[in-house]
Amino acid sequence: MKRRSFLRNSLLLPTLGGAGLVSTAVRAQAQAWPERAITLVVPYPAGGNTDFVARMTADYLGRALGKPVVVDNRAGAGGTIAAALAAKMPADGHSLFLASIAQISLAPFLYKIRYDPIKDFQPIANVAGNPQVLVVPMASPHKTLKQFVDYGLANKGALSMAHAGTGSMSFLAGAAFLKRAGIEAVMVPYKGGAAAISDTTSGQTDAYTANISEILPHLQGNRLRMLAVTSPQPVAMLPGVPTIASMFPGFQTETWNGLLAPAGIPAPIAERLGALVSTMFSDEGVQTRMATAGLIAQTGQQTSKDFGRRIQNDIDLWRPIIKSIDVKPE
Template sequence: MKLPRRQFLRLAGLAIAVPAIPRVARAETYPARPVRVFVGFAAGGAPDIAARLMAQFLSERLGQQFIIENRPGAGGNIATEAVVDAPADGYTLLQAGLQNAVNATLYTKLKYNFIRDMAPVASINHENYCMEVPPSFPAKTVAEFIAYAKANPGKLNMASPGNGTGPHMAGELFKIMAGVDMVHVPYRGSPPALTDLLAGQVQMMFSPMSSSIEYVRAGKLRGLAVTSAERSEALPDVPAVAEFVPGYQASGWFGICAPAKTPAEIIDKLNAEINAGLADAKLKARFADLGATPFAGSPADFASHIAAETEKWGKVVRTANIRAD
């Protein structure tokens, strides 16, 4: 039976509109149940702190719990794989970071391709590291540290939260640019690494400021320099590494990613809510106190940042011949 043109167009219009109804409803009702945010490192470290601050804001704002699940191991790959394999419905998210950009080169047999299999949702913050030593360490400046390291090649231990983590990469970049030889000692997260640094079991660490700034302020650790291009307002008396090693700059970053094919309307809603958090005066002050800088933008902005960081740190991995094990 041939339908009259007017009736055909009306029915066609309805057919086009119907799929849009659940898409709109899905965005309006999301989240309808608790959301899990996977963090690839132990509780108490910089990724965990950033994730919990944002999760608390989102929980209060959206009326559903954003629950942090720590899945440490394999440089964050365990947590990332869990999210890659999760349903693409917005209820399983990843606290992504610099380590994900590094792992693309560091691990040759990953079960996933981060850029292909993850959807960037929103960046959260940049975080500087602080080059720290125990108070008993003889060097009191970066220049003195470099001189000491060159006089004792291969005898200094450099702690990190694990292979491929931001602090590890900051240290490797420093080794390349300063021309020093140190032994990398990876830990399962920042807390145990800091414990040994405080005890003098290791001599140096590029530590995330959020997890170590109070030790520096209390004099339990000596902050030689921060890794930002300029001095940090959180530690104004501590110089930047670049004042001694021109051109040096390294900073960690965190953001939220979701499984690929997560509906665009859910990604856009999460992006808007996270950016609202980054504009919130109370949350901004909390980040600033920890030496972190809010890093807002669109999903596309975050995607571009991840791509650029993957290229930058891939070069460091290859130059330093870093291996996953």
């Protein structure tokens, strides 16, 4: 697929025609929904971060709607196999897609895909975010973000940044940070995050940018030092860790997992799903599960308009970054 030019307004327009009244038939259909089990397609294998969010969401929605929500894991090709499948499913509210940023905001610039992430999907509600954490070995002389940046600026090419493979979020977040800071560093690829973390812990590489949920198990034993998080605000579960935005205003790189539907889903069903996700954030059990996994509720993004704006913002952020680091679609 050729790279598309994404128009901001395309995300903000309703899928169902203009701003007129929804037909009586559509309202009746929405009131009867759901009539059977709902399938929730997930783009990664069971056991990962996205699968965790999907099962948490499916459990809550199933209890709230009185119908089972069945998780269907369809892994492969960076999640684009699942996205292509979900895009062609019936738009009746019984088929949903729990996507990550990779399939929607990044895929057009990284892969040759068989779906249009904007035209083929209706944003429903963003669910969970997972900022990255810039970490260095505990033995590193860089004890603060400023020390790390100052050293990198004064020593061109002296720093090394581990990542979990070209196109991975650790690669993209690391590259975005280095570009914003004006640092030239050696990007060191690994086959996955575990190996990248291991070599950073041992001092083979100078830094790594990992998801919070990925890094939490490795913080025990004081083997890694956290310099900063990539979210706009500090993270409550990481007290004392500043944001990169405190040094570079506006900086933000986060993964997210959000609920989408095939384009054409009745607006009342989409609105009801968004409202349920918003209510889910007040559930104590959900709050505990998210906190334990290092996830941040994406409040304020539970309408098609608001979630669509977030998707477009991420497209605008990553398109020039990916272009500047010359990653070609595979």
